[in-house]
Amino acid sequence: MSPAPTSGANHSGLRSQLSLAIPAEAEQIAQATDAVLACLANLKVEEEKSMAIGLAVQEALANAVTHGCQNDPSKTVQCELSCDEGGHILIVVTDPGPGFDFSAAPKPVVQDVYNDHGRGVFLIRQLMDEVSFERGGSIIQMWKF
Amino acid sequence: MDINMQRRSQVEIIQLRGPLRLGPAVNEFRQALDQSLSNGDTRIVLDLAEVPMIDSSGIGVLMKSLASARQRGGNIKLVNPSKFAIQTLRMVGLLNLFEVFTDADAAVASFA
Numbered sequence: 060m061s062p063a064p065t066s067g068a069n070h071s072g073l074r075s076q077l078s079l080a081i082p083a084e085a086e087q088i089a090q091a092t093d094a095v096l097a098c099l100a101n102l103k104v105e106e107e108k109s110m111a112i113g114l115a116v117q118e119a120l121a122n123a124v125t126h127g128c129q130n131d132p133s134k135t136v137q138c139e140l141s142c143d144e145g146g147h148i149l150i151v152v153t154d155p156g157p158g159f160d161f162s163a164a165p166k167p168v169v170q171d172v173y174n175d176h177g178r179g180v181f182l183i184r185q186l187m188d189e190v191s192f193e194r195g196g197s198i199i200q201m202w203k204f
Numbered sequence: 205m206d207i208n209m210q211r212r213s214q215v216e217i218i219q220l221r222g223p224l225r226l227g228p229a230v231n232e233f234r235q236a237l238d239q240s241l242s243n244g245d246t247r248i249v250l251d252l253a254e255v256p257m258i259d260s261s262g263i264g265v266l267m268k269s270l271a272s273a274r275q276r277g278g279n280i281k282l283v284n285p286s287k288f289a290i291q292t293l294r295m296v297g298l299l300n301l302f303e304v305f306t307d308a309d310a311a312v313a314s315f316a
Contacts, residue, residue, distance in 0.1 A: 085227040092225070110257065110288045117259045121226045173271035175264035178296050182260055185295045 072144035076102065079138045083128030083154070085121070091138055092117045095150070098140055104148065112148055112203050115186040118179040119152040119199050127154025127197055148203045150187075158195025205229035207236050215312045216240045219251040224262035233262060237269040246278020249311040253284035258292055267298065279303075281311045 077098040081087040095116045099109040120136060128134040134155055141149040184190050189202040205228065206221040218236055222229060240248055248269075252258075258266075270280045281303045285293070293299040305311040 087227075089223065089225045089227050089229065107288075114257055114259060114288075114292065117225055117257070121259065121261065172298060172301060173267050175268040176260070178260040178263060182292070182295060 070143040070145070070147060070149070073141050073149065074143075075139060075141050077138075077140040080135050081120075081138070082132040083124045083134040083136050084130060084132040085124060088117060088120045088124060091120055095138065095140055099148070102142055102146075102148075104146070108148075108203060111186040112150065112201075115183045115201055115203075116150055116152070118183050118186075119150070119201065122159070122179055122199075123152050123154035123156075123197075126159050127156030129156075145204075150201045150203075151198065152201075153198045156197050158192075158197040205232050207232055209236060209240070211245070212308075212312050213316070215247045215249055215315050216245040217249045217251065217308055217312065219254075219308075221254040223257040223259075224255050225257065225259045226261040230259075230261045230265055234265045234269075237265065241269060241272050241276070244276075246273045246276045247315045248273060248278065248280045249283055249305075249308055250280055251283040251308055252286065252289055254286075255289055256286050258289050260296075263293070263296060263298065270301065279315070281305060281314065283308050283311050 077095065079091050079094060081091050092113055096109060096113045099112060116138065120138060123136040124130060128136060137153040139151045183201065187201040188204045191200045192198065193200065205224065208219040210217050218240070220233065224230060224233055266280070273280050283305050285304065290299060303314065305314070
């Protein structure tokens, strides 16, 4: 797929820096997130920005594994990291599932605060600068500027 | 995830080390809290000084355990959460539900 930023920002020179394919099981997610964090460190991304991206990746992978693949390790989740000349970071997480209506995800602050789930998508939107869903929600594209 | 548990003045101190994320880390964290709560130890101090990241599944376990502790007259108090952990809890509107301390002794004493 070709990433298509919607902000109107100039993302010239976008280059792939990391491409991961992991079996859809929870145990694989942290390792993939750590690979993304290591790649960001190599790119000399500042720590605060790197942590925000890392947590957003963690949440996107968790959604893909849990909702997109129903924790079926025979299925594969892909994660790609690209960087443009301006240092803007693009993350794309893809799962083979039917998708999910992320626009219907409620804000956790209006939910029961003691709920043990339902905060992932909200966190992604807070942590990243631009988030879009494609193919019914089975592809999430996230930019950090 | 390293988890160290110790008891002081009828307060359970749980010290975590490592990112608190979906998978083994959150599973071990859930087991530690469930163990404390099922033993009737509802006064819990959670030392987060060495937890650089908490994801939504970790937050979920924390909130479920907080509800359980408070229902039984106890509480969960936080010690030294990292800057990013504080930022994350604030982002999801939960930071103000916790008392936050800079050291475990003060957190333990606050239960007296």
